Amino acid sequence: MFPARYWREMPQRYRLEAGKCKRCGKVCFPPRLVCPKCGNRTFDTVRLADEGVLKTYTVIRVAPSQFTGQSPYAVGIVELDGGVLITTQVVDILLDEIKLGQRVRVEFRRVQEDGSAGIICYGYKCVPAA
Template sequence: MITPAIVRRNTPHRYRMEAQKCAACGKVFFPPRLVCTCGSRKFKAYALPSEGKVITHTVIRTAPRGFGDEAPYCMGIVELKDGSRVLCQIADCEPHRLKVGLQVTIEFRKIQEAGESGVIAYGYKAVPER
């Protein structure tokens, strides 16, 4: 369920791909977390790059509630240029074109709507490079 509070809370990482870099060991977390694996609680904001490649993927044919109109749609793990990995939808991509190594860029897209009159959640999706 999308609520105004969830939309607002997710804004830094959903809108700006803002990850966290541990001030002690340099490890990057996306989405952000409170404690690093090294035990540090000090992080700096870190903007992830917007280009990468698909390293694994699947096609969702039986979609969860709210996403039925989009099925079949592609999901994947994208390795960005700095080595960070993000799980996201791969939009503007027919399932038969999906493959490991597909070069993608991250675009700002609509993710979900809370019905016809509710808030709209935006975020990142990967799209094949044109």
């Protein structure tokens, strides 16, 4: 990932910052320029909850080059408390122990790195809550 793009996405990747439409209240994550529900262009910045429920997941066995060291790994859709859905890796759990509906918690992790000399990209992943 290029440093400039990584830098632009830090608020959402580091702090789960979302955009809440000032007109209709829809929460967009990642933040958007135009509300997909009402077309409004002004948003408040809100932080999403750091816990939620795993709704579904898949296991990646043939990974993109920057993730090969981590494969096989789980990528799931988590409904955070408050209702926003995020796509995230689910880690610190054996793949055959993952259960749909289980509580998970957001943790700050390394997501990918640009080789051994490039930048390290940090962001969120989910781990079992209990």
